[in-house]
Amino acid sequence: MAITFYIPGPLRAYSGGSQRVEIRSSPATLRDAFEALCKECPGIRDRLVNEEGQLREHVNIFVGTENIRFTGDFSTPLPPGAEISILPAVSGGWH
Amino acid sequence: MLGELLGHYRIVSKVGEGGMGVVYRARDEVLQRDIAIKVLSSRTVADKSAKEFLLDEARAASALSHPNICTIHQVGETAGELYIVMELIEGEPLSKCIAKGGLPVESVLRYGVQIAGALAHSHGRNIVHRDLKSSNVMVTPEGLVKVLDFGLARRLRTGILGESARTIDSLGTASETIVESTGGLTGTIPYMAPEALRGEEADHRSDLWALGVVLYEAASGQLPFRGRTAFETSSAIMHELAPPLPSWIPGGVWAIVQRCLAKEPQQRYQRASEVQAALEAIQSASVVGAAASGEQKGPLTIVHRGIRHLAVREEDVLLLVGTMKGAFLLRSRPERSHWETTGPYFHGQAIYSMAYDGRAGRRRLWASTSTFWGTLLRSSDDFGKTWTNPQEANVRFPADCGMSLKNIWQICLGPPNEPETMYCGVEPAALFASHDAGETWSLVRGLFDHAHRPRWVPGNGGLCLHTILLDPAKSERMYVAISSGGVYRTEDGGHTWEARNRGIRVSFQPDRYPEFGQCVHKIVLHPARPERLFLQHHWGLYRSDDRGDSWQNISNGVPSDFGFAMMMHPRDPECVYILPIESDEFRCTPDGKLRVYRTRNAGGSWEPLTRGLPQKRAYETVLRDAMTTDSLDPAGIYFGTRSGELFGSTDEGKNWKMISSGLPPVVCVRAVTVGEPRAARKKIGQGQAVRTGSASVQEKRSAARNKAKRGKR
Numbered sequence A: 001m002a003i004t005f006y007i008p009g010p011l012r013a014y015s016g017g018s019q020r021v022e023i024r025s026s027p028a029t030l031r032d033a034f035e036a037l038c039k040e041c042p043g044i045r046d047r048l049v050n051e052e053g054q055l056r057e058h059v060n061i062f063v064g065t066e067n068i069r070f071t072g073d074f075s076t077p078l079p080p081g082a083e084i085s086i087l088p089a090v091s092g093g094w095h
Numbered sequence B: 001m002l003g004e005l006l007g008h009y010r011i012v013s014k015v016g017e018g019g020m021g022v023v024y025r026a027r028d029e030v031l032q033r034d035i036a037i038k039v040l041s042s043r044t045v046a047d048k049s050a051k052e053f054l055l056d057e058a059r060a061a062s063a064l065s066h067p068n069i070c071t072i073h074q075v076g077e078t079a080g081e082l083y084i085v086m087e088l089i090e091g092e093p094l095s096k097c098i099a100k101g102g103l104p105v106e107s108v109l110r111y112g113v114q115i116a117g118a119l120a121h122s123h124g125r126n127i128v129h130r131d132l133k134s135s136n137v138m139v140t141p142e143g144l145v146k147v148l149d150f151g152l153a154r155r156l157r158t159g160i161l162g163e164s165a166r167t168i169d170s171l172g173t174a175s176e177t178i179v180e181s182t183g184g185l186t187g188t189i190p191y192m193a194p195e196a197l198r199g200e201e202a203d204h205r206s207d208l209w210a211l212g213v214v215l216y217e218a219a220s221g222q223l224p225f226r227g228r229t230a231f232e233t234s235s236a237i238m239h240e241l242a243p244p245l246p247s248w249i250p251g252g253v254w255a256i257v258q259r260c261l262a263k264e265p266q267q268r269y270q271r272a273s274e275v276q277a278a279l280e281a282i283q284s285a286s287v288v289g290a291a292a293s294g295e296q297k298g299p300l301t302i303v304h305r306g307i308r309h310l311a312v313r314e315e316d317v318l319l320l321v322g323t324m325k326g327a328f329l330l331r332s333r334p335e336r337s338h339w340e341t342t343g344p345y346f347h348g349q350a351i352y353s354m355a356y357d358g359r360a361g362r363r364r365l366w367a368s369t370s371t372f373w374g375t376l377l378r379s380s381d382d383f384g385k386t387w388t389n390p391q392e393a394n395v396r397f398p399a400d401c402g403m404s405l406k407n408i409w410q411i412c413l414g415p416p417n418e419p420e421t422m423y424c425g426v427e428p429a430a431l432f433a434s435h436d437a438g439e440t441w442s443l444v445r446g447l448f449d450h451a452h453r454p455r456w457v458p459g460n461g462g463l464c465l466h467t468i469l470l471d472p473a474k475s476e477r478m479y480v481a482i483s484s485g486g487v488y489r490t491e492d493g494g495h496t497w498e499a500r501n502r503g504i505r506v507s508f509q510p511d512r513y514p515e516f517g518q519c520v521h522k523i524v525l526h527p528a529r530p531e532r533l534f535l536q537h538h539w540g541l542y543r544s545d546d547r548g549d550s551w552q553n554i555s556n557g558v559p560s561d562f563g564f565a566m567m568m569h570p571r572d573p574e575c576v577y578i579l580p581i582e583s584d585e586f587r588c589t590p591d592g593k594l595r596v597y598r599t600r601n602a603g604g605s606w607e608p609l610t611r612g613l614p615q616k617r618a619y620e621t622v623l624r625d626a627m628t629t630d631s632l633d634p635a636g637i638y639f640g641t642r643s644g645e646l647f648g649s650t651d652e653g654k655n656w657k658m659i660s661s662g663l664p665p666v667v668c669v670r671a672v673t674v675g676e677p678r679a680a681r682k683k684i685g686q687g688q689a690v691r692t693g694s695a696s697v698q699e700k701r702s703a704a705r706n707k708a709k710r711g712k713r
Helices: A009-014 A030-040 B048-062 B105-123 B153-159 B161-169 B175-187 B204-220 B230-239 B251-260 B272-291 B694-705
Strands: A003-006 A020-023 A059-063 A083-088 B009-017 B021-028 B033-040 B072-078 B081-087 B137-139 B145-147 B301-303 B317-323 B326-332 B340-345 B350-357 B364-371 B374-380 B386-388 B407-413 B422-427 B430-434 B464-470 B478-483 B486-490 B520-526 B529-537 B541-544 B562-568 B576-581 B596-599 B607-609 B627-629 B637-640 B646-649 B657-660 B666-673
Touching: A003 A030, A020 A030, B009 B033, B048 B072, B048 B081, B105 B137, B105 B145, B105 B204, B105 B251, B105 B272, B204 B251, B204 B272, B251 B272, B317 B350, B317 B364, B317 B637, B317 B646, B326 B350, B326 B364, B326 B657, B350 B666, B364 B407, B374 B407, B407 B464, B430 B464, B464 B520, B478 B520, B486 B520, B520 B562, B529 B562, B562 B627, B576 B627, B627 B666, B637 B666
Parallel strands: A003 A083, B350 B407
Antiparallel strands: A003 A020, A059 A083, B009 B021, B021 B033, B033 B081, B072 B081, B137 B145, B301 B386, B317 B326, B317 B666, B326 B340, B350 B364, B364 B374, B374 B386, B407 B422, B422 B430, B422 B464, B464 B478, B478 B486, B520 B529, B529 B541, B562 B576, B576 B596, B596 B607, B627 B637, B637 B646, B646 B657
16 A cells, blocks of 8 residues: 655655655555655655765654654654655754 | 869859858869869958968968868969868758757757867867857768868958957947948857957967857857847957856756856866867766666756846956855945845755855856755856755765764865865865865865864864865965864875864863864965964964964954954955954953954054944854955955844955845855956055945944844854
């Protein structure tokens, strides 16, 4: 069953303007889904993770309503039909 | 003339007619082959010496043998008429092939490579074309290019063009005469280089200019410099910038065209073979790109809409202002009395560093942009309309480093003789280098692997490498400054580095004079005296007269020797500007007075410069890269504050005025003079900072103060 990424406004330039990107390969973990997303939307990877592959400090990813920082980061397992939201964190923009 | 014999050539038909004469198709009755004969009009060859000269030129050109050059078989004279026998080319002039919107990029590259090859061949034999234009380039049905009329224009220039050249000298008064007197030559003026229009000796680099015009025309279907009259066209050639090529033309092609169209010959490519190689490089990249075209691509450039972009002209002074919430560009004529402001570019992003690369004919803005989606280096070749949008972060630590880029604090151009070299200093403290004009970047391992690095500690702004200085006397010598690591120097182009902090006192360690670990805020040097450096420390002002080997305190009479910004006068190696801050706890100007301090004796004494700057309740901070100077005479000095005010002086600091207020916190300011500044700058605005009374400065300030308080950087 396909899973869906919800893309925030600033990153839609990389998803052809789409708010939703569906991954039909039924990925088992967020990492698999993320790799598929990066293939689908070139340029999005470096906006979300740093050189060490860690999620950027002020970016959050939610699987359903759970922040992946508390569920195993990219190892977070995905239920069938998962909805994954990418959101800038509230801590962003402190300057 | 048809059917007649000219020597042993029988004229068959008329092929064309141009400014030089009539071209016929003819039959060589001896060798039994078809050839072309150009019979030069008597008007072309005005007198005997002109005729001799033209014969010499044609003889020299006949020695050229290249697949992209129309071969000259013979030059001769019959019944007082000069004729040139040459290869007959079946095809069309390039000018006719160019459709309204330009040719496909592949064709532009294919033809461009061949024309450049032809020029390289002839220049190698000291033959300058002097009249390269799209109507002088033939394209065969097979796509082979043949350049016509090598060297033949020279005598014509002094013969026919002499009149127009004289008229052009007096452009200001006789624009109407030009149109009449130039007659058929108006078609050539659009290809003439600025130096040729000025009547200076044109050399092979004038051909490279013309090549740039032909490439531009082929790519876009338009000439880069246009006008209703010869006067307007000439004026555009000498003073205007070519409008950017359409967005579908690869940036690399635009960069090559721009470099060919540099106003000063020394700023252009110096050899046609370089243009050829550059075009070939894009050609091979496009082939690779075409093979992988199935792959989806994200946006490679971003266009800033809703901003009224600057229309930049030659000699304009630009201020590049990076703030915590975007970049702003300001433009002024050399008088620097009125500034046009545009922005914010990169709305909401922190711009820690900006730079301008005018080397090798480029007109490229650089900005480091930082947001929670990452930090990127971006460039614009059209003064901000479009910027690169790298898919992958272009400055990145290699995987084995175990660290990630936070910010880019400094963008620094390499030496003038290495126009493809650039450096940037980043946080966490490291140095990156590029040797392809910023396309790709690599970590300078020599510094990264230094034994001291694990013991460098972050200052309040983070652990950053914020300053890079090159020694103009020795290209392998460089300095970097790190907060908090200190000054490091290399003598071997970055392979090995040594700490150079002897004599710099620290207040935040038990050892007051450690080998390294100083919190250096800024270092500067003057190119005319590169062995001497000045340094603004976390506390303390210093000078070194021995390339950083030892430092002496020069805090003689400043209200505080704490501060960030420090700047060298563009011409006077004894003159340095600073902006003192009260202390590390109270990072504001002392006594609520905004004062720039200047030394004109290398730190022997300092004088405050305050006229036009607010001296009451001005608790400002000026960050380390937020003060700069232009290259004009008298020098313009500019600085921006954390409260978003931008001040400038056009008389080296004597008088100041507010240029802008209400900006986001200013992080960096850079001044740019577009093109080559005129030598006689002294006449303009000498000593005349445009006065803004202090009352009105105060008014502007109070308006600006109504803004919400901003957080700390």
